[in-house]
Amino acid sequence: MNDSVPTNYPSDSAPMDAQRLDEILDRANTATKGPWCTDSWEIYQGTEYVPGISFWIGETCRGTSDLEQDRADAAFVAAARTDVPELVAEVQRLRAERHSTNEALDDAVKALRVQQDRIAELEARLGRDAEQRHLMDPLDHALEALAPRNFPALPQQLDRRAL
Template sequence: MSAPMSEQRLAEILARAEAATPGPWCADEWEIYQGTEYVPGVSAWIGETCRGTSTPEQDRADASFVAAARTDVPELAAAVQLLAAEVAGLRARITELEALTPAPIQTCRTCGTGYDYGKPCSVCEFKKRMAAALAEDPHDSPLASTLVSPWQQAVAGLNALVDADVIFHVEPDGHISAPFSDEHIEWDLQARRWVLTHDDEDESAPALVEAPHSAPPVRDLRPGADAARRMLANRDTTGGTDV
């Protein structure tokens, strides 16, 4: 049955069940009696399913079905009534919710950002797309840098020198150099950028000044760092003679 059972149809079924001989019923072969178990000479006879045109097995199955229907039908009808009441309650609640006028700006339960009612949260959608794009190419994707803070990127740059076994030190003005390298990092006043310079670029060297918010020197604690600093200091004071 495709259509829901109407209240009238359910009432007709219950009326027939109420009018029938009170249950429960039981079956003995193909005969039906009143009671839970057939007692010869005691149980009231209800009817039989012996038709003479079917097998005894089929007659017994029919009798068992008819006997059980006496209690099955009222139980099923009660279940239908219960479900119908629940459906009616849900439909009433839906009607109440549809009558409400939602606020034009909703608050996302995931990130707490406001978004237009009826549309997805733009912040969550952006993060989802960024994560999906990064997952496709986690190393070369330009999106990788957008998911890392600038401080983390700066730390990654310094760690790149460490991973390359470069002995370097940071001076009070932020100047980063290595004892045995002609490359160093300095602050370009005009460009207002940190730049990589070489010792052979003196003629076109940028205008360098003390970087703002300079930090105290960072001591390199790796093996050989102290010896390299002593050699550098001795070279500066003795004209390049190593001791």
């Protein structure tokens, strides 16, 4: 499969909007039903040209000095009958997929922001708790110095340490 953009395609063209895609699809839907085939220059309805039986669509791509180029152009026109609707459907599918992916990304960003806020809240709380414990250290030391050595810890010390 050749993934390169054709050389005759304008590289600076703007993205195709939904209206343009609808116009292309409308032309494809009003054209003679496909698939189409070619006998080298003329276009017929069907998958393979059968003389006297295939429905003639039109004559095209005749007149250059290069017979192989004429055949290639006719084959392109005949294939476009089924290629164009398939390409439009693929563009629509990819756009819908992109839309749902963008929605999922938006949801993920919102969830990450909630988690970031929660982390900031917990970090702030942890900082306050550490600061409170640090402020309580000198008081605890003073109470321990004043208490007799064989006396258990005062209930107030236990309560403050639980904070």
